[in-house]
Amino acid sequence: MAKSDVKLLGFWPSSYxxxxxxxxxxxxxDYEFVxxxxxxxxxxxxxxxPVHKKIPVFFHGDKPICESLVIVQYIDEEWTNGPSxxxxxxxxRAVARFWVAYVDEKWFPSLGELRSAQGEEAKxxxxxxxxxxxxxxxxxxxxxxxxxxxxxxxSIGYLDIAFGSFLGWLKVVEIVADVKLxxxxxxxxxxxxxxxxSSNDAVKDVxxxxxxxxxxxxxxxxxxxxxxx
Amino acid sequence: xAEEVVLLDFWPSMFGMRARLALAEKGIQYExxxxxxxxxxxxxxxxxxxxxxKIPVLIHNGIPVSESLIIVQYIDEAWSERYQxxxxxxxxRAQARFWADFIxxxxxxxxxxxxxSKGAEQEAAKVxxxxxxxxxxxxxxxxxxxxxxxFGFLDIAFIPFYGWFHTYETFGNFSIEASCPKLIxxxxxxxxxxxxxxxxxxxxxxxxxxxxxxxxxxx
Numbered sequence: 001m002a003k004s005d006v007k008l009l010g011f012w013p014s015s016y017x018x019x020x021x022x023x024x025x026x027x028x029x030d031y032e033f034v035x036x037x038x039x040x041x042x043x044x045x046x047x048x049x050p051v052h053k054k055i056p057v058f059f060h061g062d063k064p065i066c067e068s069l070v071i072v073q074y075i076d077e078e079w080t081n082g083p084s085x086x087x088x089x090x091x092x093r094a095v096a097r098f099w100v101a102y103v104d105e106k107w108f109p110s111l112g113e114l115r116s117a118q119g120e121e122a123k124x125x126x127x128x129x130x131x132x133x134x135x136x137x138x139x140x141x142x143x144x145x146x147x148x149x150x151x152x153x154x155s156i157g158y159l160d161i162a163f164g165s166f167l168g169w170l171k172v173v174e175i176v177a178d179v180k181l182x183x184x185x186x187x188x189x190x191x192x193x194x195x196x197x198s199s200n201d202a203v204k205d206v207x208x209x210x211x212x213x214x215x216x217x218x219x220x221x222x223x224x225x226x227x228x229x
Numbered sequence: 230x231a232e233e234v235v236l237l238d239f240w241p242s243m244f245g246m247r248a249r250l251a252l253a254e255k256g257i258q259y260e261x262x263x264x265x266x267x268x269x270x271x272x273x274x275x276x277x278x279x280x281x282x283k284i285p286v287l288i289h290n291g292i293p294v295s296e297s298l299i300i301v302q303y304i305d306e307a308w309s310e311r312y313q314x315x316x317x318x319x320x321x322r323a324q325a326r327f328w329a330d331f332i333x334x335x336x337x338x339x340x341x342x343x344x345x346s347k348g349a350e351q352e353a354a355k356v357x358x359x360x361x362x363x364x365x366x367x368x369x370x371x372x373x374x375x376x377x378x379x380f381g382f383l384d385i386a387f388i389p390f391y392g393w394f395h396t397y398e399t400f401g402n403f404s405i406e407a408s409c410p411k412l413i414x415x416x417x418x419x420x421x422x423x424x425x426x427x428x429x430x431x432x433x434x435x436x437x438x439x440x441x442x443x444x445x446x447x448x
Contacts, residue, residue, distance in 0.1 A: 051364060065320070066327060069326075070326045077322060091303070093303070097302070098299055101299070
């Protein structure tokens with residue numbers, strides 16, 4: 001498959017874009033990364049994702065596909081030679097999908113709330129919420145991994161990719177809110193999985209360092225402040 | 230091994246209806262267990278879905294599966310030898326999943342706002358709701374079903390909302406058919422299917438919503 005046939009429109013700090021990059025790496029697919037500059041949103045973005053106007057947008061030939069999880073599943077189903085991303089058993093697939101939905105709809109938003117928490121009381125309550133979620137995900141890890149290295153077993157799978165893509169931002173919140181969330185004493189399974197996942201060949205050049213993400217946030221906040229004047 | 234299939238559900242729930250439709254289309258025998266969500270959640274529900282505590286929950290040989298679209302895909306994959314719900318082509322599958330996700334993120338949310346809010350908030354919700362429906366109508370195009378020639382995943386994801394149209398229209402004071410005639414034509418075509426005929430009627434849903442609003446003093 002020629003490199004120009006496979007394109008990803010994205011932006012490096014986006015966990016949703018990172019998911020697609022990791023999936024492509026798992027399948028050893030060559031692709032062209034097109035950086036979206038925003039300010040304003042490009043013609044390419046607006047025309048290929050008119051419904052949501054968001055990155056990532058994945059192009060296979062002339063067909064655009066949107067929404068990170070839809071893209072990851074497409075990559076898994078289209079490129080069948082190479083490691084599988086979704087499990088093969090219908091029940092294991094349902095379990096993986098359930099926890100991915102939980103991470104996206106409940107857990108990651110709670111992390112976002114913690115990042116912008118004001119005041120010690122609010123911060124404490126939000127830390128508890130995030131930690132409770134991580135405890136659930138620790139149980140999920142034990143259930144899904146069945147003693148192996150990843151949620152997906154011996155190799156990284158759908159839930160590893162979906163949840164792992166947020167690890168950079170999780171570390172940002174640990175630094176900014178000065179709290180240990182991936183506590184080896186409380187959630188040993190996840191704490192060790194996080195190290196393994198981050199250093200996995202398909203992942204290590206994709207996940208941004210938390211320091212870079214913190215710098216990025218400072219730039220955006222400065223811009224917002226300047227625009228408000 | 231004899232299959233034991235139980236569905237924990239609540240009759241007006243459009244999410245529950247999706248599971249019912251998938252089971253019916255596949256010809257799967259199951260036990261329907263009504264959760265009276267107005268009265269309070271049962272021990273069985275809390276045990277089978279401790280994380281979200283929501284219906285529908287499909288219990289297959291004692292093992293629970295939750296979240297309506299996940300349940301529909303599970304049914305399609307676990308009974309893969311029967312009538313196929315998702316298309317076989319990966320790109321078509323991606324499109325079906327994209328639009329099902331769109332329905333949950335945009336149509337459900339704005340529809341809920343239309344029937345539960347007032348004033349400027351309701352007006353904004355109406356605009357978003359109708360814009361979303363128009364986009365879906367565009368996706369349908371001239372096809373008989375969202376799945377093309379065959380009633381499939383995306384049809385199952387969306388047709389339960391038809392039962393709620395009269396409720397949205399009455400609370401919001403607008404006509405869906407006036408703006409999206411093709412969607413109504415599609416819905417009526419779906420209503421000819423045996424599985425869809427078993428879904429609650431529009432007036433039943435509307436009466437239910439009025440009853441709940443009265444009970445909780447929301448009217």
